[in-house]
Amino acid sequence: MPELPEVETVRKILNTIVPGATIIDVIVHKKNIIVGNAKVFRKTLIGQTFNEVKRVGKYLIFTFNSDLVMLSHLRMEGKYIEVLQGEDDSRYARVIFVLDDGRRLCYDDSRQFGTLELSTTDKYRHTKALQNVGPEPFDINPLDYFNKIKGRQTPIKQTLLDQKLMSGLGNIYVDEVLYLSKIHPETPTNMLGLMGIKTLIAQSVKVLEKAIIAGGTTVRTYSPAQGVHGNFQQQLNAYGKAYQRCPLCNFRFKKIFVGGRGTTYCPSCQRNPARALTIAITGQKASGKTVISNYLRSQGEVVIDTDNLAKTLYKDIETTRELEDILGVKLHDNESFKIHLLREYLAENAHDIKKVNDFIHPLVKKEMEHMIKTSKVDKIYFEVPLLFSHKVYELFDFMIGVEVSVETQATNLKKRGDTLLINADAAYMKNRHRLDLIIVNDGTVDQLIEKFKAFKV
DNA sequence: GTTCTTACCTGACAGC
DNA sequence: TGCTGTCAGGTAAGAA
Known part of the structure; x- marks a missing residue:
C-alpha cells in the first residue's frame, strides 16, 4: 500500500531509470487509469523526454524537457516496472511507455485504482488532484x-x-x-x-x-x-x-x-477517553464465569450478562415474529412468545440452531455496542459465553477466558442440570489465542477469585 | 462545512 | 477440489 515512504522510494528508483529517456510510444491497455482523454494523453507524451521525477504527498510528479507534467497516483497497488528489451511486460501492465533505447516502463496496477493525469508546470499545483493534498508532517504548522x-x-x-x-x-x-x-x-x-x-x-x-x-x-x-x-x-x-x-x-x-x-x-497503552474500558469474561461451559461475575458485582463493578440480554430480546414481539418467519414454525401462543416451543423445535431440528444464532447474535451484539457507547462508567464487564460468535470479541479491549478440566466441567454441568443447546466450546478453543488471560479453574471458588485478581488494568 | 456511505477493482485466503 | 464470501485500503463523489 503506497504511502508517503513507498512513493518516495518509487521516486528515487524512477530517477535512476527515466531521466534522459524519450517516449516513442504509449500503449494504454486500460483507459480508466487515465484522467482525461486517453488518445490525447498518448499523443501528447510521444516525443517527450523524461526529466526529474518529483513528489507531492503521495503523488509522483513526472517532469519533461518541456512544460509538460504527468501526475501519477499509485493508490493501492500501482507500481512502475522497468522492462528491458526482449523481456515480457509486467503481468498487470496497464499503461506502457515505450522508450527510445528499447526499454519499456510499465505502469503496473492489478486493481486499476491508480491514476495518470497530464498538466503543465505552471498549472499542476492548481489541479483538482493536488488541491486536495495538504502539507506533509515535515512542513506542517x-x-x-x-x-x-x-x-x-x-x-x-x-x-x-x-x-x-x-x-x-x-x-x-x-x-x-x-x-x-x-x-x-x-x-x-x-x-x-x-x-x-x-x-x-x-x-x-x-x-x-x-x-x-x-x-x-x-x-x-x-x-x-x-x-x-x-x-x-x-x-x-x-x-x-x-x-x-x-x-x-x-x-x-x-x-x-x-x-x-x-x-x-494496544488497549492498555492507548486508552480511549471517550468511552468505558470493555472487558469480556468468557470460557468453556460451566467453567466458573458466573462466579467471577458475581465477585465483580460484589466489588461494585458493572457486569452485564449477555445471556440475559438475549432473553430480553425474546420479549420483543417483532423480534420473535421475525424469528418465527425465519424458522417457518409456530413460536407464539395467544400473541405471546413461548420459549419452550423454540426449545422443542430445536431439540428436533438441531441444524436450525445456526439460523437462530445468525439472527439473535447480531442483535445482542448491537445491544452491547449501544450499552458501551452510552455507558457512564469508566469500566464495564460483560459475561459473554459466545464471545467468538459473529465477531463479538471486536467490542472488547480485554478478554479473559476461564477453563476447566473435562471431569470438573461434567460435574458442574450435572449439578446445574444443564440443557444448553448451543455448544460454544469449539469456537472457544479455536480462538483462545486471542485472550489476554486464561484462568484454569481447578480448585476452590476462593482460589478462582485469587487467580482472577491477577488481572489488573 | 462535516460526516457517512458507496463505488472503484481484483488477488489472496478462509470456510464450507 | 472448487465455489463463495470476505478482506485488503486510497480517494472521489454523492447523500444526509
Missing part, C-alpha cells in the same frame, strides 16, 4: 493544523488519514503513529489538545523518516517495484500485530475497524 481540526468529532485516525488536512500518512503508518503517541485511534479529534496534536505530528515525522530510510514497507501484495522490497515492516510496532503481545505492557493488540479501515491498537 502544528497550530494551523490544530485550529483546522479542533472542532471535529470524528476519530483521530480518520482525521490523520484526511490528505486534505495533512498528507502522507496511510493506514499502516497512522497505526504506528497512534501507537507511539499512546493515543487511541477512536479518540474524538476534539478531545485532543494542542499538545496531543504536536505529539502526533512529531511521531509522524519520526515514523515517516525512518520508513523512508528503510525504503518503505513491503506488506501483502505491495512492493514499490519489481524485485524491490522495503524493510520497514521489520520495524512495525502495531500494524499487522493483532492479538500479538504488546512489548510495552504484555496485553494483546486488538483489531477493530475505524472508518471502515482495519485498525490495530
Whole structure:
C-alpha cells in the first residue's frame, strides 16, 4: 500500500531509470487509469523526454524537457516496472511507455485504482488532484493544523488519514503513529489538545523518516517495484500485530475497524477517553464465569450478562415474529412468545440452531455496542459465553477466558442440570489465542477469585 | 462545512 | 477440489 515512504522510494528508483529517456510510444491497455482523454494523453507524451521525477504527498510528479507534467497516483497497488528489451511486460501492465533505447516502463496496477493525469508546470499545483493534498508532517504548522481540526468529532485516525488536512500518512503508518503517541485511534479529534496534536505530528515525522530510510514497507501484495522490497515492516510496532503481545505492557493488540479501515491498537497503552474500558469474561461451559461475575458485582463493578440480554430480546414481539418467519414454525401462543416451543423445535431440528444464532447474535451484539457507547462508567464487564460468535470479541479491549478440566466441567454441568443447546466450546478453543488471560479453574471458588485478581488494568 | 456511505477493482485466503 | 464470501485500503463523489 503506497504511502508517503513507498512513493518516495518509487521516486528515487524512477530517477535512476527515466531521466534522459524519450517516449516513442504509449500503449494504454486500460483507459480508466487515465484522467482525461486517453488518445490525447498518448499523443501528447510521444516525443517527450523524461526529466526529474518529483513528489507531492503521495503523488509522483513526472517532469519533461518541456512544460509538460504527468501526475501519477499509485493508490493501492500501482507500481512502475522497468522492462528491458526482449523481456515480457509486467503481468498487470496497464499503461506502457515505450522508450527510445528499447526499454519499456510499465505502469503496473492489478486493481486499476491508480491514476495518470497530464498538466503543465505552471498549472499542476492548481489541479483538482493536488488541491486536495495538504502539507506533509515535515512542513506542517502544528497550530494551523490544530485550529483546522479542533472542532471535529470524528476519530483521530480518520482525521490523520484526511490528505486534505495533512498528507502522507496511510493506514499502516497512522497505526504506528497512534501507537507511539499512546493515543487511541477512536479518540474524538476534539478531545485532543494542542499538545496531543504536536505529539502526533512529531511521531509522524519520526515514523515517516525512518520508513523512508528503510525504503518503505513491503506488506501483502505491495512492493514499490519489481524485485524491490522495503524493510520497514521489520520495524512495525502495531500494524499487522493483532492479538500479538504488546512489548510495552504484555496485553494483546486488538483489531477493530475505524472508518471502515482495519485498525490495530494496544488497549492498555492507548486508552480511549471517550468511552468505558470493555472487558469480556468468557470460557468453556460451566467453567466458573458466573462466579467471577458475581465477585465483580460484589466489588461494585458493572457486569452485564449477555445471556440475559438475549432473553430480553425474546420479549420483543417483532423480534420473535421475525424469528418465527425465519424458522417457518409456530413460536407464539395467544400473541405471546413461548420459549419452550423454540426449545422443542430445536431439540428436533438441531441444524436450525445456526439460523437462530445468525439472527439473535447480531442483535445482542448491537445491544452491547449501544450499552458501551452510552455507558457512564469508566469500566464495564460483560459475561459473554459466545464471545467468538459473529465477531463479538471486536467490542472488547480485554478478554479473559476461564477453563476447566473435562471431569470438573461434567460435574458442574450435572449439578446445574444443564440443557444448553448451543455448544460454544469449539469456537472457544479455536480462538483462545486471542485472550489476554486464561484462568484454569481447578480448585476452590476462593482460589478462582485469587487467580482472577491477577488481572489488573 | 462535516460526516457517512458507496463505488472503484481484483488477488489472496478462509470456510464450507 | 472448487465455489463463495470476505478482506485488503486510497480517494472521489454523492447523500444526509
